[in-house]
Amino acid sequence: MHCAHCHRDNDLQLKKAPPDLHGVFKQATLPSGAPATDEQVERTILSGRNMMPPFAGRFTQPQLDALVAYLHTGLQGE
Ligand code: HEC
Numbered sequence: 001m002h003c004a005h006c007h008r009d010n011d012l013q014l015k016k017a018p019p020d021l022h023g024v025f026k027q028a029t030l031p032s033g034a035p036a037t038d039e040q041v042e043r044t045i046l047s048g049r050n051m052m053p054p055f056a057g058r059f060t061q062p063q064l065d066a067l068v069a070y071l072h073t074g075l076q077g078e
Contacts, residue, residue, distance in 0.1 A: 014051050016050075024071055025072050
């Protein structure tokens with residue numbers, strides 16, 4: 001399962017649509033109001049959040065670093 005299934009396409013038709021992750025690090029805070037830091041985003045990915053499933057054990061640390069770095073690009077051209 002990839003982030004974009006929920007975060008871009010909302011395939012699961014979640015009632016509370018997952019926030020758009022484009023430019024998620026361009027604001028000081030995440031959609032929830034939590035600070036937009038690498039640590040906070042990693043914690044969200046590993047632990048999940050409400051309707052978002054936890055990804056603990058699904059990513060290695062280098063993969064997680066690459067993902068956070070990718071989100072820092074603002075997902076240009078996606
Ligand atoms: C099953 C659907 C689903 C998948 C897959 C998913 N998310 Fe989410 N995500 C959500 C939902 C729903 C929320 C909103 C949670 C809330 O605040 O209620 C969310 C919130 C977030 C937030 C914002 C957290 C905050 O504090 O506002 C980030 C960042 C995020 N997701 C990143 C990711 C990344 C990166 C991936 C891929 C590894 C991913 N998500 C995969 C559903 C999903």
